[in-house]
Amino acid sequence: MTMTNWQAQWIWGDGEESPRNEWRCFRKSFEVPHSEGLSNPTASLRITADSRYVLTVNGTQVGRGPVRSWPFELAYDTYEIGHLLKPGEMNTVAVLVMHFGVSTFYYVRGRGGLLAELNDSEGNVIAATDATWQTSEHVGHHPRASRASCQHAFAEYIDASLWDSSWMEKEYDPVNWMQSVVLGPVGMEPWTVVKPRDIPLLTEEIITPVRVESLAKIKTFQVTATLDIRNGWIDGSEVHANRIHFLGYTATSLVSSKAGKVTIGFLQSGECFKALSLNGEWIEGNQIYGSAPERYVDVDLQAGDNLLLIDVSSHIHTGKLQIGLYAEEEQVVSFQAPASYREHQESSWLRIGPFDAVELIDHQRVRELESEHPIYLELHDNVRTVEDLSVYKDWIQPLNPKYVSEVDVFALSVWRKENIRYAVPPQLQNAIIPNAEAASVPVFEGYDTEVLFDLGKEYSGYLAFEVEANEGDILDWYGFEYMAGEYRQDMFGLDHTLRYVCKAGRQRYETPIRRGFRYVSMTVRGAKQPIKLYNVTMIQSNYPVAEVGQFTCSDELLNDIWEISRHTTKVCMEDTFVDCPAFEQVFWVGDSRNEALVSNYLYGVQDIIKRCLRLVPGSKHQTPLFADQVPSGWSSVIPNWTFFWAIACAEYYEQTADEAFASEMYGHIRFTLEHYLTNINDQGLFAIKGWNLLDWSPIDQPNDGIVTHQNMFLVHTLRVGARMARISGDQQGVALLENAALRLETAINNHLWNEDALAYIDCIHADGRRSQVVSMQTQVVASLTGVAFGNRKQKIDSYLVSPPSHFVQIGSPFMSFFYYEALAKLGEVDLVLADIRHNYGMMIRNGATTCWEQYPNFLENRANPNMLTRSHCHAWSSAPAYFLGREVLGVRSLAPGWSEIEVAPALSGLTWAKGSVPHPAGGRIDVSWTVNEASKTMEITVSYPASVTVHVRMPEGYTGNVKELKLQLLE
Template identity: 80%
Template sequence: MLTNWQAKWIWGEGEESPRNEWRCFRKSFTVPAGEGGSDGYSLRITADSRYVLYVNGTQVGRGPVRSWPFEQSYDTYEIGHLLQPGESNTVAVFVNHFGVATFYYVRGRGGLLAELNDSEGNVLAATDATWITSLHQGHHTRSSRASCQHAFAEYVDASLWDSAWTGQVYDTADWTSSVVLGPVGMEPWIALKPRDIPLLTEEIIAPVRVESLAKVKSFQVTATLDVRNAWIDGSEDHANRIRFLGYAATLIRSTQAGQATIGFFQDRECLKALSLNGEWIDSAQMYGSAPERYVDIDLQAGDNLLFIDVSSDIHTGKLQIGLYAEDDNVVSFQAPAPSSSELTSEWLRIGPFDAVELLDHQHVRTLDWEHPAYLEFRDKVRSVEDLRAYQEWIKPIDSKYVSEVDVFVLSVWRKENIRYAVPAQLQNAVIPHAEAAIVPVFEGYDTEVLFDLGKEYSGYLSFEVEADEGVVLDWYGFEYMSGEYRQDMFGLDHTLRYVCKAGRQRYETPIRRGFRYVSLTVRGAQKPIKLYSVNMIQSNYPVAEVGQFTCSDELLNDIWEISRHTTKLCMEDTFVDCPAYEQVFWVGDSRNEALVSNYLYGVQDILKRCLRLVPGSSHQTPLFADQVPSGWSSVIPNWTFFWAIACAEYYEQTADEAFAAEMYGHIQFTLQHYLAKIDDRGLFAVKGWNLLDWSPIDQPNDGIVSHQNMFLVHTLRVGARMARISGDQAGASSFDEAALNLETAINEHLWDADKLAYIDCIHANGRRSDVLSMQTHVVASLTGVAQGDRKAIIDSYLVSPPDNFVQIGSPFMSFFYYEALAKLGEVERVLGDIRHNYGMMIRNGATTCWEQYPNFFENRANPDMLTRSHCHAWSSAPAYFLGREVLGVRSLAPGWTEVEIAPVPSGLTWAKGSVPHPAGGRIDVAWTLDESTKTIVLHISYPESIAVRASVPEGYTGIIHETKLALL
C-alpha cells in the first residue's frame, strides 16, 4: 500500500470554508502507449466535504466516508480498465463543501486531495496548481438548509452548466488554476487514514407504481431564512443549540389590496409572533397544527411592513415562509429600507439582543427574555421610519442566508389539489425500458405526479426527462402515507429543484436521501414533458443475505423481514439511526443495531469502524459524544456506556484481543471521568442529556437518574473484563470495586421499601421521584443490580407490568426489555410483545421498523402521525431475538468457537433459518414440532471448526440431525 503522497491539497479562489459551494476539478494526462487497461493503476482521493469521481466521463465512486478532520479518510480506486494508452485521459472531481457543521461532519475547509499512481508507484497525476477548477454554475449555493443533521437541499439549473464537463474533451477556457493549500499533514487534515470498509453498493430501484396524479396550486412566493447563521456569528462552526432574541423584517409588496395567506413551516423554531403594518399577531391567533401555522391577512396596495419575532431555542434555526394572494394580486418580498451596505437583501436582521449557546442541555447563563431593547422594539416600532431609532441592532441579511425558493413549502401546502385517475401510459414511468410516459400540463396549474417505491430505500435519486429549457421539476421525498393522509417530513428539507435544459437529459443527484414516496411537481411547462425513468440508486454497506428466518407464524415472518430491510438501509459508512431524517451515527443506537446485524449479515468491519470513531470525540468531551463525528458536542451518558458494552460484545463476536486492548485504553479513559462524578452518597450525578427512552419517565437533565447509575455499574464490570483481556489486573480490580460500591449505593438510596420498587431518580434539589417505570426495572434486572428478594420482585414486574408504572415508549427500549425477559426464560412473552407492537406496524402498512410506538410526545397532537421516523434501525430487535431464541443459536465462547443450538418454540410448530458465523460460513437450523406427542425433529448444519451443543426444549423428546461442513 502506498503511504507517501506527492499530491497537495487544493481548492479555488475565495473563502476558506464557503457555504454550500459546488466546485469542479479536472486534470488531463497521457498514459504511455502500451500501458493502461490493466490492474495496477490506483487513484487515492479525499475531499472536504464530499466528492464524486469521474475518469474519462465514467463515474467511479463517491466519498469520503465520514471521519474526524484530524484523521481524514481517503479512498482508493483501481482505474486501469478506464484508461486509454497513448491518449489524453481525464480525471474529473465534483466536490461539495458544506461550509457548516452538521451531525455527521465537523467543519473544516474546502479542499481536494488526489493522486494517481501506476503499479511501480510513479505519479501520473497529483493535485497541484496544474489542476484546473471552476465553480459549478448550475448548482445554486442558496438552496435551503436541509436540517441541523444535514447540510443543504439541492437546486440545480441544467441550462447553466454543461454536464459534459467530466469527459475527456471539454472547453475549459473559463476555468482557472487551482490554489495549492499545502502538503499532506496540513491542518485541519493532520493525518490521513485509508478507508477501512468496502465501497458501498449501488443498486437501481424503480418505483412499483404511480400513486397519484393531480393539478395543484401553491404559494406564489416562498423564502427560507437561515436564522441561525444569519443572526449568530460563528454558528457555522458548530451544531450546538443556541437560544437567542431577535426579529426579522421585510416588506410585502402587493399590486393591489386584497386577502392573502401567510404560512410558516418550521419545526417549533423561529416563530413567536408576527406584526403586519404595526399590528402584532401572536402564534395563538394562527391556525393549523404545529409545525404548520397559518394566518389570513389583509394586504394594502403597495408596501406592507412585516416583522417576525424569531426568538427561540434552535438547532437548525430556519424560518420557512410562504405567501399566497387571492385573485390576480402579485406579491413579493422587498427590502424594508435603503441600506448603505453593499449587500442587497429583501430581509433585515434585528438583534440578536441576547444569545446563549447550549451544551449538553446546559448553558453558562440564563437568556434575558426581559431585555429592554427587545421589548421596546415590539412596543414602539410600527413603521419603516421607526426602524431608524434601532439602527445599532439592524443589519441587512446577506443573501446567502436567504434561499431563492423553498421547494419543501411549495410541495407540502396546496391551495388547490385536484386529483385525476392515473392514465395507463403514465404508469410507463415506473417500467424500465418502456416508452416515455407523458406528464400532462394543466393551464394555470402545476402538475404533481407521486411515485411509490413499494418500500423505503436510501440512496441517490435519478431521472431522465425530455422537456423545454426552463421547465422546473421539483422533487420531494417522504416516508409514509395512508389514504388521504400524507406524513410530510417537517424539520427535513431533502428536496431537489431541477431546472431543465432543452431536450432529453438525465440527472443523478450527489446527495443521499431516504424515502418511500417521491413527488414530482412540474412547474412552468407549456406542453407535456416526457418522462423516461425515475429511479432510486439504493446504496448501503455491502452485505450478503446470509441470515434467514421463517416460521409457522406469518406475522412473525413479516416482522422479521421489515427488521432485516430496516437494518440494511441503516448500514451506510457507519450504522446510522435512519436513512431520512438524520443519517447520523448515534453511538448508543449502534450497539443494538450491531447485535441485529450479527444475526443477519455477520460483517464486522463496519462495527469496528463505528467503535473506533467514538474516542475521537474526546477533544469535545472526555465523557465521549453521543453522535460522531459531529459538530454537536452532546453527551448522553447511557450512549457512552452502550459504546463500551458494544466494544466487549465485539470481542465476544470476534475474539479479537488486539482490538479489545485498543478499546480498553479508551474505555479506561472515559470511565475515569465518569467516576469523577460520583457524589458523596456514592451515586453518579451529572448534568446532561440523561436519556434512555422516549416516554414520561422521570429522567431529569440534572441529578441522579437510576437507570443511568445501573448501566454504569454494568459498564464498570465491562471495563474490568476488558482490563483482564488486556492484561491490566490492577485496572480490573479497580473497576470491580467501583462497580460494587455503586451497586451498594443504588440499593441503599434508590430503592423504595414501601413501594417495593426502584424510584426513577433523585432530583438535583434532593427531591425523590415519585415515578415508577418499567424502564428502570428492566435495567435493574438486566444489569444484575437487583439481587435476592428484590430481583424476584422486579422480575415479577417484567412478566406482569404494573398499571401504575410508566410503560415502554420505544422499540429501542423494547430491545432491553426483550433481553431481560429472555434471561428469565420468558421467550413466549417476547414473541407476544413483538406480535403486539410490531404487528401494529404491519397492520399500518409498514415496510420498515418505526422509531416510536404511537402516541409518544412528538405526535400526540396528530393522531394520524403514528411515528416520527418510519425507518429506524434501533427498532430492528425481532431479527435478533427470532434468530437467537426461536432458532436457538447462541454463542458460548469468544469468536463463536462454541455454539449452543437450543430452540425455544414458544407456541410455534416449525421454524427454519440461518445465522452467520463470524469466521465464515453459517449455522442452519430447521425444526418441526408435534405438540400432541411432545416431539421435535431438529436439523442443524454448521462449520466443522466449531463445537456445537444441540438440545431439544425441556419437556420434549426428539431427534437431532447434524451436518458438519468442511472448510476450504
C-alpha cells in the first residue's frame, strides 16, 4: 500500500510534543468477523512510531521497530498477523512507544507519535490509529534515568510494582487510561514521507550465558546522582547532538548527619568536571586521585550543610556529571538544595549560568568561547558560603528535576569500597540453565550481592530474566565487554544499565532497549532474603543471514581469526551496519564500506548494503558534503568517509551489476563531489576545515589544512564518480570528474612529495607549514589510489613491503584493511597473512572472541596497561574474513555481478584450505585445495553456479588437477 491510502492518523498523548524519555502505551480492542472457509483471517498491520516501538497482538509480541530513518522519510513495518487474531472475538493490539526526546547519533529528534493500520486481504480497515485508541504513560518507567551517552538515548529504570505488566493482554482493563490525541494525517510534519521498510525483520535468537562467572558481596556509594548538564544548561540542545563549549557551575549542599570523612567520586570527569570547592575552599589537583575518567577526593564534612560548588565548564558531547558519595554507615549524607533555596524546591541542585555557550557545527566554531567572562571568573573567586550565592541570583535557578537522575547505576556498579568474592555454588548456575530449579541468590547483611554472568562471546540484543522476589527488591544490571583475571574493563562513557525494582512474586522482564556486551552483572540491593533467579538470557538480534561463507585451513590460528571476524560482522549488522554493538550502535558511513566487502564474502546479502548507501544522501540537509554518520543529530563530516561511501556505491554495482541503482546513486555522488571541489585552493589541492581522519595514530592529519591521504582518496573518488557517470550515460559528468581528478593528482605530485625523504608528506598546515611527518598511512593510500606512479610508485611499494622504522606505523585494524588491499594488488599475500597472524593473533592470545577496535597496547591505551583496546567488538576490524576468502581461497570477481570469476589461491605456507563464498546471483562458490610442496603439485576442487564463467589459476610454479562442478540454478 502507498502512503496516500492510509486511513490511520498520527496519535499521541496530551502534554509535550517531544517529551524527554517518555514511554507511552497504546491499546485498541476490536472484533474480527469470521472469514468464511478460513480458520484464520488474512490481515496485515502497518506500523511506525517516533522513536521506537514494541508491538503485541493478543498478548504475543510480534515485532520491534522502526528501522533508523530520517524523520522526513520515516520507515514503516508490515506484519502479517492473521494467525494471531480470533474471529468472532474481541482482539487487542498493544504498542509500547519509547520516545527519546533528544537527538542521538542514530536518531534525529522529531516528536512523539504512533501510526498503525490493520487491513484485511481486501484492504478494508479493521483498526487504525485515531482518537478511539486508549493510551497511558508507562508509569513504571522512570523518565529521569541517566542519559546513556551522546550516541544513545537513556539508561533504563523500571519499577515493576508501579505498573501492571499484563497491560498488553486482551483481558486487561485499562482503567484510568485516556483517549489518544490525534496529531494529524499521514504526510504531516515532521514525517512528511512514510515508506515501507526496505530490509527483512531482524532476528531474535535466545542466547544463554555459558556460566555464572563470579559471586561477591560488595559495598559501594550510598548516594549517587547524574546531572544532564548539556540539556539542563544549554537550552535547545536536545534538537541536535553537536559538540558544545560552555561555561557554568552547579551547586548543592552535602547534608551530613555528623562530622566525618566522605569520599566523593566523579565517574565521567572527561566532561563537566573542571574543579570543585567545598565550603568555599577550592580543592587542589593533588588532592584528587584516580586515573581518568575516574576521579575521587576524600573530604571532611561538618555536621549539617556543606556547600559543594562544581565548575562544570566543558567541551561536551554527552555532557553529564556522574557523582557518588561514600561515608561510613553511621554517617548519613545526602544531596539537598543549599539552605536558602531549599523551601518549595523539588531539585537538590542549582544551575548557575551558563555564562557563555558555543555550538560546533561540522567541527567549526560559530565564534570563540568567552572564557574570560567576568561573572564566571568573579563567582569562582567570591563564593564561599550560601549567602555569597545571593549576589549572583540573576545567574542562578533551580535545576529542572527532569535533568537529575537521583541514582546512577553505573557508578554503583563500577566503584566499590569492598569487594569480597565467594566460590560460585553449583546451584547458582541454575540461573542460566533453561527449565531448571531456580538459582537462589544469597544476601549479606550490610552488603549488596553481585552475580556476574559470562555469555561466552559478545552479543547484541535484549536482556531478559525471571525472578521471584519481594516488592521493592532492587536488581541493578550492568553489561560490559572484557575482563581478565581481577581486571574488569568498565565502559566509561556508556551507561547501558538497567535498574529493575521488583514487585512481589514471580515475574519476567524483557528490556526493549538494545545493548551489546559479553559480561553482565546483576547486583541485588535492599533485599532482606534470598531472591530466586531463573532464565537469564540474551535475545540476540541482527540482520537475518545464513552462514553461507565458510573458511578453514591448515593454520588453526587463521581459523580462529576468521571465526572472530565472522561473529563480529554478524553482531554489527543491525538495521544498518554499525561500528559496534555496545558503545555506539552507529552507522558510520566510512566504516560500512569495508564492512560491506566483508559481508559479501560471509553472507552475500545485498538489501542491507543498499539501505546503508541510500541513507547517506539524506544528510544533505545538514551538509552538502554528506555526514560521516547517518541518520544522526551530530552534523559531522569526515571527508574520507564521504569518499568511501561513493566508492562503496561503485563496489555495490560491481557486486550486483545493478545499473538502475548505480544511476540513482550517481546523482548524489556528483552533487557532493561538486561541493567538495569548491574547496580546491590556489595550488590545486583540496584544503578543508573538518575532521580529517583516517587512522588512530600520530600521523599529521590536522583538522584545518591540506591532508595528503584525503587528497589522494578524493582523486580516486573522482574517478569512481566518472565511472558511475559513464554507467549513467552522463558524458558531461565523465569529463568533469575525470579532468578534476587529473588536475588534483598533478597538484599532489607537485606539492606533496618530499624529494629528500623520497615519500609523500602527511600534510600542509593551514599556515603553509609543510609537515615533517612521513607515515605508512599516506604511502599506502598513494599506492592504493594510483596517485603514485613510475619511479615513485616503485619506491612507495618498497615501503609497503618493508615499512621503514622511522615512518609512523599503522595504528588500527581499519587502516590495515587498506594496507592489505594495497599489498594484495602487489601480490604480497604472504605479508598480508603475516600481519594478520601477528596483530589478530595478539587479540586471540588475549582472549578475544570478537575483533577489537584497536590493536593491543595501542598509543591511546598506554595510560592503563590492562586496557588493550576501547571497543572489543568493532566491525571495521573484520578484514581477515574478506582477505582469507579473496586471497587464500582465491575467489574474486572479474565482471559486474560476478558473471565471470577467477579462483587463484595464494598458498602462503598453508598445506590445505577449503571454504565457500556467496555468489550475488544465488548459490555459492565452493573451493578446496591441497598442496604437496615436495612435488609442487596441487589438487583444486571448485563448484559454482553454471551461469558463471570460472577461470582457475594455479600459483606460479605449481601443476596439478582441477575438478569443477557446475550447479544449475532454479528457473
